[in-house]
Amino acid sequence: MTCAEDDCDRPVAVELHIPWRDNRLVCAPHARVLGRQDGVVADPIVERGDDLLESDR
Numbered sequence: 001m002t003c004a005e006d007d008c009d010r011p012v013a014v015e016l017h018i019p020w021r022d023n024r025l026v027c028a029p030h031a032r033v034l035g036r037q038d039g040v041v042a043d044p045i046v047e048r049g050d051d052l053l054e055s056d057r
């Protein structure tokens with residue numbers, strides 16, 4: 001999957017939770033820019049879901 005921003009084909013790295021619109025899947029550089037807006041939460045996407053479950057050991 002690639003970044004939701006126009007003219008950007010970098011791979012998706014972060015899901016932005018945006019209160020005033022739908023969530024947006026973007027690359028890391030765009031997440032850094034868009035995530036600066038008030039109320040936006042940047043949620044890094046971890047491809048290795050299994051590792052996430054084991055991380056508290």
Ligand SMILES: [Zn+2]
Pocket residue numbers: 003004005008009010026027028029030
């Ligand atoms: Zn991008």
